[in-house]
Amino acid sequence: MDTFIIYKTILASSILILSLLVAMYSTLIERKVAGFLQDRLGPDRAGPWGLFQPLADGIKLFFKEEFMPNTADKFLYILGPSLTMLIALLTSAAIPWGSDLVINGKSYPLQVADINIGILYIFAIVSIGVYGIMIGGWASNNKYSLLGAIRASSQMISYELAMSLSIISVVMMTGSLSLKDIVGQQHGFNWNIWYQPAAFIIFLVCAFAECNRSPFDLPECETELVGGYHTEYSSMKLGFYLFAEYINMFISAAVMSTLFFGGYNFPFMDKLAVSPNTMALIGFFVLFAKITFLGFVFMWVRWTLPRFRYDQLMRLGWRALIPLAILNILITGIVILVK
């Protein structure tokens, strides 16, 4: 029992560190990708290929002046970014990062918590995420922050519906809410994306909206709202907001690879005659490659598409994605019935 607790602690903290590291380097990769897509080089001064740029940015953020508006609600003002960060980090617990490790005849799953309602847990946590933004925007006592926060909350609530509905068809196929079961069923090349492409596209679009990423980055739309919900934030509090966005991106890429791209499964995995531990390691790297690719898609889309107008955003969410997701559920149900 003791080793179990120690193992889980090590796993949880390594996943925590991993998400923070990935978020750190996502900022650099984002700028690099942006540069490359625009025929530029991106940051390349700090260290080789600009590898120390995130470090420099972090140090800069720590040393910036901690500014707090006079009229701000002090407690809520600090709670906002902390909550956003906390919730962004919580979701990674339910994701299976690889198949089981076997040490001394005992198997250790590469998943912090295999809860039988894994998907529900992730959606529940993600929807709490909006509170961080809402509280921050409200506590700043600034009309731009408030507008950004209102936009964020209505956008996230609208897109959560379509997002959850698009997952229902996947859950219907699998017959389980546990992420481990969902990944297990996509063994080899039997990925869900081949069966549910429509659900994937709906989920992807909703993930962009949930992460407040372009083309749906209206909550922080700088052309209209100065900085949106984080207008009044500075120093590491601002850093937390920006950081949480990248963690969210990482987690949603992980969720997408788990749900649609078979998680740690890869084609011809049965033909490889390797020990379970090596298998788990390869699986982890395969999952990571998928996450990296999806993260790249996030950035690629951001530097391609202009921002949507708010009414277009709402129309897309309520009048296109939700009916489409329901239709998808219907068709999946009919196919399951007929088979």
Next chain:
Amino acid sequence: MSFWEKIYLPAVLNGMRITFSHFFRKKTTIRYPEKKREFSEIYRGRHVLKRDDEGRERCTACGLCAVACPAEAITMIADERRPGEENLYREEKYASVYEINMLRCIFCGLCEEACPKEAIFLTKRIIPADYEREGFIFGKDKLLEPLDADKRIDVSKRETTAVLKFKKDKTKKHNL
């Protein structure tokens, strides 16, 4: 809008295809301090006051450059050459003070065209940034080319034979 336009996806994918095609394209960035942009051979940058082959200042402080200057950036004070200074100044008269305000200068090159003594030329060098406005008023200390033969500033590209011939043509009114 047609059906395909309404669902956005084809347009989105096309846009993504276009941006991705730029991903592997040659980057236009020039990494500045290590690599500098190639200047034209006849670029009009920071001025130089030339010396003749014996190292004497060519400028005779006639003031034609100051008159020609559309930005009124050039000021000079003329002085008489004393006995014993023949190795310093080519003519009997020289400029004891010669200043160009680089903030006023528009680098048009009219001073160079006006100069009858082939004394002032524009070069490929650029004016460095400064914290003070005073730093942009270049006196003779910065304008005059160094005495050492190997540190002389090459202006042969701007000093074309055609230009020299034109300037020395006595049938032209301005050379009389």
